[in-house]
Every structure is written in C-alpha cells, then in structure tokens.
Amino acid sequence: GAGVSQTPSNKVTEKGKYVELRCDPISGHTALYWYRQSLGQGPEFLIYFQGTGAADDSGLPNDRFFAVRPEGSVSTLKIQRTERGDSAMYLCASSTQDGTEAFFGQGTRLTVV
Amino acid sequence: GNSVTQMEGPVTLSEEAFLTINCTYTATGYPSLFWYVQYPGEGLQLLLKATKADDKGSNKGFEATYRKETTSFHLEKGSVQVSDSAVYFCALSDPSSGGSNYKLTFGKGTLLTVNP
Numbered sequence: 001g002a003g004v005s006q007t008p009s010n011k012v013t014e015k016g017k018y019v020e021l022r023c024d025p026i027s028g029h030t031a032l033y034w035y036r037q038s039l040g041q042g043p044e045f046l047i048y049f050q051g052t053g054a055a056d057d058s059g060l061p062n063d064r065f066f067a068v069r070p071e072g073s074v075s076t077l078k079i080q081r082t083e084r085g086d087s088a089m090y091l092c093a094s095s096t097q098d099g100t101e102a103f104f105g106q107g108t109r110l111t112v113v
Numbered sequence: 114g115n116s117v118t119q120m121e122g123p124v125t126l127s128e129e130a131f132l133t134i135n136c137t138y139t140a141t142g143y144p145s146l147f148w149y150v151q152y153p154g155e156g157l158q159l160l161l162k163a164t165k166a167d168d169k170g171s172n173k174g175f176e177a178t179y180r181k182e183t184t185s186f187h188l189e190k191g192s193v194q195v196s197d198s199a200v201y202f203c204a205l206s207d208p209s210s211g212g213s214n215y216k217l218t219f220g221k222g223t224l225l226t227v228n229p
Binding site: 003004031033035040041042043044045048056091093095098101102104105106107 | 155156157202204215217218220222
C-alpha cells in the first residue's frame, strides 16, 4: 500500500482480555517500530524489528506485551490480560534499513474498560 | 537517559504571526533531532530534521537549528497559516542506541492553533 496501515483503528476491550493490534508497513521497509502514546503525551518507544527479529524490545513495559513479525513484513502487537492503564494510541512506523525517514501509521486507539 | 522538553501549549496565534516552539534535549551520545507534526485526523509526519551541530532543518517555511552548546532545537516559522494548526513534537534519536535510527524519544507535543 501507499503508507503504513494499522488495524483496527479503534479497539474497545474489557479488562483482562487479550488483544492483537496489526501493522502493515510500507512494502520493502525492513525496519518496523511500535510506539505507545498516552493522552497528552508524546509517543514512547516499545519495540523495534529489523526484518523478522526484534532488535530492541527495551520499551515493552512488562511481559504482558509481546510483538511478532514472522515474515519480516506485517507485525502484530499482542497484549495479554489487558489493564485500564493500557488504554492509549498504539503507533507503528516503518523505514528502510538506513532510511532518512520513518513513516507512521494513523494508529490504533485501544480503550480498556 | 535521553529526554526532550518542549514548550507546553496550547499556542494560539493569528494568521501571519511569528511562531517559536522551544525544544531542549538531554542525550547520551550525539543525537539526531527531529520535528514531527500531527495534523487533525492524520498520522505523525516528519517535518524536518538535523543530524549534526549547526545543521539547519527546513521544510514548508519551518526551520530549526541544531544548537549543541545550548542543547536546543527550537522550531520557527516567520508567518503561520491556518493550515499550520496541528500538534508539533520534538524528538531525538541517539545513534548509540543499537544502530536504530528511529528509536525516538519524543517531547509531549505542543498544540498550535492559528486563527484567520
């Protein structure tokens, strides 16, 4: 596609449930990033993939959060046992390996009730 | 660790006014600096960047100069338009962070509203 696509655009879930958020990067982009943006804050880094492997997952807040990118393209961010504090906008970005710019998707707004 | 502090908003200006949004940073290593913009209903877009001291990034009439001595990267525009209304984020990328250029540390964002 023309840009980074994230689905769903909105997700409401009950506390304790499991959710998956999907990111389709720009075709050919080997680097993929997940960020989380809470209301009134800037985005915070979660995890970075180079190809299929997570090169840096130091931003994942705890072991309820996990992300995969099995074929080096689409990535899924998985959150287990969701908590109300997980409510935020989840952003995905992609770039070429030594790209001059990272391109962001429009995000998935997750609300945990 | 790395951090970015930017001027808190909201900022409200009249069309054709001069804009400054202050941004200062703390970083280990030698960061690249960015301004991102988020227009209503859209995703984050790169506005401009600078990769070394004294570099000036510019785009769409906006400018920012990388000042190592003051650890600053203030955003300026000489004459704002209604269409510039958006949230602006200052960010840094520390190249020492494992080779990833886009492991970014963002400021909290500044909402700019330009009235006709």
